Amino acid sequence: MSHIHIDIAGLSFGYEEGIPILKDLSVSFHEKDAVGLIGANGAGKSTFLKLLVGLELAGTGSIRVEEIPVEKKTLAKVREKIGYVFQDSDTQLFMTTVREDVAFAPRNYGLPEDEVNRRVQRALELVHIPHLADKAVCRLSGGEKKLASIATILSMTPDILLLDEPSVALDPGNRRNLIHILNEFDHLKVIASHDLDFIWDTCNRVLLMDRGQIIADGTPDGILRDEALLTTHALELPLSLSRIRPG
Amino acid sequence: MSKISNAARSIGKLDELARKDTWLNRIHPLVKLLVTLLYLVLVVSFPPIRLTGVLAMALYPFLLFEISGLSFRDALYRLRIVLPVVCLVGILNPFFDRERVLTVFGITVTSGTLTMLSLMVKGVLTVLSSYLLVATTTIESICGALRMLHIPGIIVTEFLLICRYVTVLLNEADRVTQSYALRAPGQKGIARKTWGPLIGQLLIRSMDRAKALYQSMCLRGFRDDRPYLTVKSVTATDLFYFAICCSALIALRIFPVLELVGGLFVS
Ligand SMILES: Nc1ncnc2c1ncn2[C@@H]1O[C@H](COP(=O)(O)OP(=O)(O)OP(=O)(O)O)[C@@H](O)[C@H]1O
Ligand SMILES: [Mg+2]
Numbered sequence: 001m002s003h004i005h006i007d008i009a010g011l012s013f014g015y016e017e018g019i020p021i022l023k024d025l026s027v028s029f030h031e032k033d034a035v036g037l038i039g040a041n042g043a044g045k046s047t048f049l050k051l052l053v054g055l056e057l058a059g060t061g062s063i064r065v066e067e068i069p070v071e072k073k074t075l076a077k078v079r080e081k082i083g084y085v086f087q088d089s090d091t092q093l094f095m096t097t098v099r100e101d102v103a104f105a106p107r108n109y110g111l112p113e114d115e116v117n118r119r120v121q122r123a124l125e126l127v128h129i130p131h132l133a134d135k136a137v138c139r140l141s142g143g144e145k146k147l148a149s150i151a152t153i154l155s156m157t158p159d160i161l162l163l164d165e166p167s168v169a170l171d172p173g174n175r176r177n178l179i180h181i182l183n184e185f186d187h188l189k190v191i192a193s194h195d196l197d198f199i200w201d202t203c204n205r206v207l208l209m210d211r212g213q214i215i216a217d218g219t220p221d222g223i224l225r226d227e228a229l230l231t232t233h234a235l236e237l238p239l240s241l242s243r244i245r246p247g
Numbered sequence: 248m249s250k251i252s253n254a255a256r257s258i259g260k261l262d263e264l265a266r267k268d269t270w271l272n273r274i275h276p277l278v279k280l281l282v283t284l285l286y287l288v289l290v291v292s293f294p295p296i297r298l299t300g301v302l303a304m305a306l307y308p309f310l311l312f313e314i315s316g317l318s319f320r321d322a323l324y325r326l327r328i329v330l331p332v333v334c335l336v337g338i339l340n341p342f343f344d345r346e347r348v349l350t351v352f353g354i355t356v357t358s359g360t361l362t363m364l365s366l367m368v369k370g371v372l373t374v375l376s377s378y379l380l381v382a383t384t385t386i387e388s389i390c391g392a393l394r395m396l397h398i399p400g401i402i403v404t405e406f407l408l409i410c411r412y413v414t415v416l417l418n419e420a421d422r423v424t425q426s427y428a429l430r431a432p433g434q435k436g437i438a439r440k441t442w443g444p445l446i447g448q449l450l451i452r453s454m455d456r457a458k459a460l461y462q463s464m465c466l467r468g469f470r471d472d473r474p475y476l477t478v479k480s481v482t483a484t485d486l487f488y489f490a491i492c493c494s495a496l497i498a499l500r501i502f503p504v505l506e507l508v509g510g511l512f513v514s
């Protein structure tokens with residue numbers, strides 16, 4: 001039984017009158033999809049993810065998350081199912097300490113305090129930062145903030161993960177660990193990233209966006225190896241796939 | 248470190264204190280809020296001329312500092328900007344009100360001096376007691392207590408968000424001034440002609456950041472009609488604390504305690 005899915009039909013959106021950012025997107029995501037969202041700067045990846053959790057609502061067309069249309073009055077329900085990691089970690093974190101921030105969502109959902117503590121501990125362990133639990137959020141390094149942001153979402157145990165540039169600022173060890181965490185999470189996830197190697201390692205489906213349109217939708221093998229396709233849309237082959245020719 | 252990041256830091260420190268797990272932190276927020284409110288009302292209700300009565304009210308904050316283990320020096324340091332301002336109230340009274348009240352060791356004390364002193368003490372005491380509340384109770388708990396008093400949810404949410412955004416504004420200001428300083432080496436302060444764009448930029452950025460933070464809260468289950476509040480139920484200890492504090496404070500207000508104690512020694 002596959003109940004986790006997102007259906008998008010005829011979605012268009014612009015921040016300002018007359019400047020469309022997303023143009024008539026139609027696509028469906030299913031339970032086992034690990035979708036890599038790629039595209040040049042300003043292609044509309046972040047905007048697309050924001051629409052999925054209803055951070056922007058003025059679009060035309062429809063978005064349904066597990067059959068629930070994303071509208072003002074259904075937002076609370078939709079957001080219980082989705083964990084969203086912002087591109088900018090400073091936006092994600094707002095409590096004083098890491099522990100408080102990671103506990104925010106479970107507490108809000110009314111879980112008993114010992115369950116909250118268990119989830120916080122587990123989320124921190126997953127991203128390898130239990131030692132930062134009581135550190136002030138504003139004193140974290142860039143990568144530590146990213147890991148803390150991811151922990152704030154893991155403690156929610158969402159059905160669906162949306163991640164905007166999750167690998168930015170991570171050192172190789174933490175990046176590898178994140179790949180591992182994401183691969184363990186076997187529900188629907190959508191990852192927007194310029195780190196094509198990261199997409200290669202975590203995704204089983206790739207969407208290529210350019211100027212608000214979906215240009216290609218296929219397997220990583222089909223899209224990430226297609227040098228001609230990537231270069232026409234201002235991207236390059238993943239490093240692990242580009243052959244380094246001896247000079 | 249710049250003044251701005253210092254300010255943001257001391258707000259963070261206060262929050263850290265409030266999250267500690269001491270017995271005073273554990274007292275129910277509603278109880279602490281009500282006791283603090285009662286204290287404020289009683290202190291303010293003293294007629295200005297009754298300096299000794301007001302002085303006796305100082306027992307409450309000093310005792311609390313003593314038994315809660317909060318550092319009084321830290322408090323004075325954190326309140327170093329507020330306290331002098333509070334003390335300014337009434338500073339002119341001695342000039343206007345020169346009626347002689349008593350003479351101590353040959354020095355004549357006018358009623359103006361007395362009222363000035365009592366206004367100062369009142370100001371300092373109200374600030375200290377509010378500090379005690381904030382340093383032992385998180386903003387969220389205070390909001391929870393306000394909700395229990397049936398203050399409308401929208402007002403409480405507003406209060407909660409303002410508290411959170413003050414830090415945002417300070418951090419944003421810190422970032423803007425830092426990035427300015429890096430690109431204007433050797434300059435003292437900020438050039439007058441850049442003030443306009445800088446402040447405008449600061450406002451837009453803090454508004455954006457505030458909006459984004461609000462969104463981030465909403466994404467993790469925050470709702471306006473059900474603010475993030477962990478309100479526990481009132482225990483016997485809380486009631487006991489409440490009863491003791493209220494009766495002690497009311498006694499301090501009604502009986503001239505200092506005079507009575509003084510009377511013991513004189514007779
Ligand atoms: N709040 C906003 N108001 C107006 N325009 C915006 C806003 N946010 C984004 N845009 C514009 O929308 C377009 C798409 O932005 P978006 O952030 O979705 O791109 P992206 O694909 O995520 O890019 P990047 O890879 O750089 O993160 C950009 O041209 C951007 O300038
Ligand atoms: Mg983006």
